[in-house]
Amino acid sequence: MNDWMETVSPFVRVVKIIKSKSLAGEWIDFDHVFTYIEQGEAEFILNGVKYTAKEGDIFLMPPFLSHIIRSTSDVPLIQYIVHFDLHYDETRSRWKVTSLINEETEKIYEKEMTLSSVYPVVQLRTADRIDLKKRFLLMQKVFLDDKPNRSLLLKAICLELLGFFIQGQMESKNREGTLTKGWGIIEKTINYIQGNYSDPELDNQTISEHVGVSTSHLSFLFKEQLNITIHKYVTYVRIEQAKLLIVKGEKTLTVIANEVGYSSIHPFSRSFKAETGLTPSQYYAVHSNIRKIDKERD
Template sequence: MDLNALSPYIRVALDNVIVPTWKVKERDLFDYELLYIKEGEVIITVLDQVYNGQPGDIFLFKPRQRHSIAVKGSIPLRQPHIHFDLFYRPDSPEVKVSFKPIEEMSPQEHAWFREDDCSVPPFDLPNHFRLRNPLVFEKLLLDLIREFNMGLPFSQASVKGLFIQLWIFLLREHHWNQNSHIHSNWEQLTKVKQFLNHHFNEEVNVDKLAEMANLSNNHFIRLFKKAFGSSPIKYHQMVRIEKAKEMIQFTSIPLTEIAEEVGFQSIHAFSRAFKQLEGVPPSFYRSQKQ
């Protein structure tokens, strides 16, 4: 799935206060619902899994996932929530919020079901979240709801932007929850990454980088690759080649000098590394120069 294609459509955005004894009977949604518990408690069942929702909890209901909601106790439930499509479709404005199980739906309603893109990578999100800092999420959600309901000019575009901020925050928090070992070493890892960005013209070795991160060599390599998608040495190589591409395209410096500038000891080593990463020799980029 290409995240660049993300184009959300917000169908409903409400900050409701619900009285005790209120409930939503079992239903299947056409779209997604993101529900935040700000005040009160709630019992939520999703696909036979029962959750006791408390303030700060977030629930994500996905298309075709049968669920029910019931207020717990005597305190009113405040539940800011939104219904949305992750990807705009021509029928997005026509689709309604479902309050029925799938067996009671018409053929037209069956055609409204969205694909469940949130249960597979790159999202792969659970139904229930407990965040380390729910107040950041709460502010983003309430800002979105406020903007949606004010109806100002260009509000639909503004709401899309706010949703993307909210969505990325949720994805990152889930990523940190799943990779707490990376999060706890994030400062050291980014320190090493910045060092590599600024020392593209120097040779580096794992021993020095691991020492900088105050980690063992093997543990450092594993964490760096998990955090940034490549080993530290390969990342450094990519930084050097990106800098070389910039110099090739936007200056007239000879390739032999560029090779030296980005830390290669010979034009042959430079050309070999360049072609390995880019699939073409450095002379190709020089020939593309306008």
């Protein structure tokens, strides 16, 4: 493990805080995802293996590690999240939307998979949690500020966060995960939904017929293992895809609604606001300002 430490030069792509009460996180990302649990408890399902997450835990997920995260506590789950590459690459640095997997982003860079065998979770010592939080909040401020030394500061703080994780690896015992019941069926279902969310006729019966199990059994597995209905997961995927299209800013909201499986703008707007707290037009306005800032930086 020590060899990579001599050459690593992180490129930070996203710094964010996510607060959620149910399903959270993307299905798959092309870069590393550093996640610190600031509040709450959750289940992290990583390639079908379930880990119990609690306050003070750090998860480090390498590129293309399939994952589902759901809150299991009464209080909202608060995650401090950093998306980063281990090494700067000019082409990869232009990739902004972390869950946008396509022919270009799915290419595996061998040097980016160095940490793929690292145990994914550690418990941070209480004494270190305040320090990590300070470093992360500074990182978020730097990420949002438009200053000439932004990339260098982000790189430096990212190395510090990696240091917390590696130190935790040395100090804590590995917590065994458990294989998720029916994961093969769940994974097949998720893959089918990811490939067919644009179909407005997509429903539980169609999905279960494709997977090869009864609708009732599939619904039971989703509710038992993910604590979410199939319909709710389809909605989640559609809204996440809509957010990606809105951020790109290349299509009208009506076109986006149609492309993510809604028959018209009205049910799309209702679903979008229920999931995000913003109307599609409000979400567009927020991200149009972010795009403007990014263009000015470039």
